[in-house]
Amino acid sequence: MITGRVKIIDIARRVGVSPATVSRALSDTGLVAEPTLSRIRDEARAMNYRPNVSARNLRTRRSKAVLMVVRDVGNPFYLDVLKGVEACAREAGYSVLMGNTENQPGGEDRYFDMLRDGHADGMILITGSLPEDEMHRDLLAQLPVVVALEMVEQSGLPHVQIDNKAAAADAVAHLVGLGHRRIAHISGPVPEPMASLRERGFREAMTGAGLPVPSSYVLRGDYSLAAGKGLCCQLLALPEPPTAIFAANDEMAFGAIAAARRAGLEVPRDLSVVGFDDLYLSEAFQPPLTTVSQPRTELGRAAMGVLLDILSGRAPPSEPFVLPTTLQVRGSTAAPLAQVQLRSA
Amino acid sequence: MITGRVKIIDIARRVGVSPATVSRALSDTGLVAEPTLSRIRDEARAMNYRPNVSARNLRTRRSKAVLMVVRDVGNPFYLDVLKGVEACAREAGYSVLMGNTENQPGGEDRYFDMLRDGHADGMILITGSLPEDEMHRDLLAQLPVVVALEMVEQSGLPHVQIDNKAAAADAVAHLVGLGHRRIAHISGPVPEPMASLRERGFREAMTGAGLPVPSSYVLRGDYSLAAGKGLCCQLLALPEPPTAIFAANDEMAFGAIAAARRAGLEVPRDLSVVGFDDLYLSEAFQPPLTTVSQPRTELGRAAMGVLLDILSGRAPPSEPFVLPTTLQVRGSTAAPLAQVQLRSA
DNA sequence: ATGAAAGCGCTAACAT
DNA sequence: ATGTTAGCGCTTTCAT
8 A cells, every 4th residue: 555644634633623523524424514514625635635445444344345256357248247337336436346266166265255354345246156165055145246147046146137048049030030940059068057048048949940959959168269169060060060050159159150161161151150148349250240149238237236235235136137138130140051052061 | 344253353262362363373474383373273264264354454554456457448458468467466465456547538547546545555557648647757656556568658667568669560571571562550549659669660660671651551540440440441442552451459450351341352362461469359350360469468477576576675677578579470461462453442 | 513532353563 | 472552544423
């Protein structure tokens, strides 16, 4: 800490009041009368006063900070969520700390500790898992924690999310609408809830449309570019390759498109690809990616809103808060070519 | 704060020692003898003790946190830098807070305030500008602040950076080597130092190769996708359009490629494009982008290293710390077609 | 409307 | 090697 040398008592002396009055004047309690009020504020500004946060936090037993914990800070996807969280937090006088678990099993432990040691007052958890110790269900549900985007079943924690199953079904319906019948799915790391729901959305939409889902058409990925590439190769090598692929996220969709191109196919002429997430570069990608767009910033805002409710003693919603998605139809999807032609691929 | 109810005095009572001894035992001072030491540690673990950070920070007058301030958290580019900073910080027991200025003029003021109010002990500044107040040069140079990637001239602050001019010259040399003679530059927001240096690298490399730099061939952008698109259109509309473009960052390069494609040109056949930064998706882009790769994580590490030096009283290096770049040659550059053909474009 | 006094939980002198 | 004491800077009773 750069010793913010001027403290409340310095102002008090200069103005000729007690420290208590200065504190009250500076924190807008409405308990200080007008001649004094202005003099204190002016003097504080003149002296370039900044309250010492440690002292204040120690006294008030709150840090006015919240923690947003994600799987991987390196994933640009979360940045829009952060923006929403931050905007909402700032309005309420909170700052936001980022944390990431690097996808490691006990990764959230560290951040639950930060809740206990006063680093933060509450937490927005976007990792889909809970700490390994400290797992007394009923106790956990008392903590000021909101789960966003992901799901932690039976945790009793409030959730803010999208309808992954319906969104996936939408994407598939788009492909079916274009005339595709042989549609494959590159899933996320099932059995994680998010990945599972997207896969179920895929299956139900297919079944609903009377289309078959051969087991070779559903391959499990890990949301990485590399997985998209590898699994797409696998699909294209099938005796009856799909004419369309629905990937559980954009990165795998990018990978799939790269693999298709390397295999001599043109997207969307020879293969349609739909992603999920609508990443920053999905629109600039060649071809521009058709994908499910999540209201990322709004999800962040909503999650922070629920957290503020909890922190101020209001009851959080008992039902999950569900925000709508939209399918961004772009250039990576088109009607399929005649089947004969594709067999030769 | 979730009241971490168990405090040092609780442990002290259980073990039958004074709070001071517990404090010493828990902070590895080596001043507590062995029978006691273990008993204290065991008890602390058993009671699930967590030190209250506010109290500790207040007492020690340090927060053990550093601030990393960037222009835009939404820019994935900074995330790799963050990883380096965080790794190095964690080893030294520091946590990292992110801040962003949204490119607004007075944006860094807020974070300099956080230094003064005890939120953080030091700062890594990646915005290229200083707060508007508080500009007493000599005073500023005393603050525990390290400038990374960008440059703040005459600030007296330690810098960790790459050689932007040389890297830009490398990129141009690559194009010249392929046989290009009509090479244009889409620059960053000159006169910012980073943008200026890249432009100078471009100019010097061109001049050094005996190539002309008509003024219509150097257009100023703002690092955005849109700028890349727009300025590329402008270049292609020239009576003598360039056969190659060196963009001051990858996003503008992406924009340029998109614009070229829209204009009916194929990259790299009809137009070569080089970027700068080597963003996450540059490799997956179609065509894979030839670009200057910065050692982002290493830059982060190095910057944090210098900051740790300052925070622990060691003198920072007086010379800027310069890390090497590498030109990633990928698919967006190739030898130019015959000139005649291009004129018709 | 303002002041006096206590204390948040911890660590660092200064004893012993 | 351990205990005693004081105090970091602030907010908040409780008085007046």
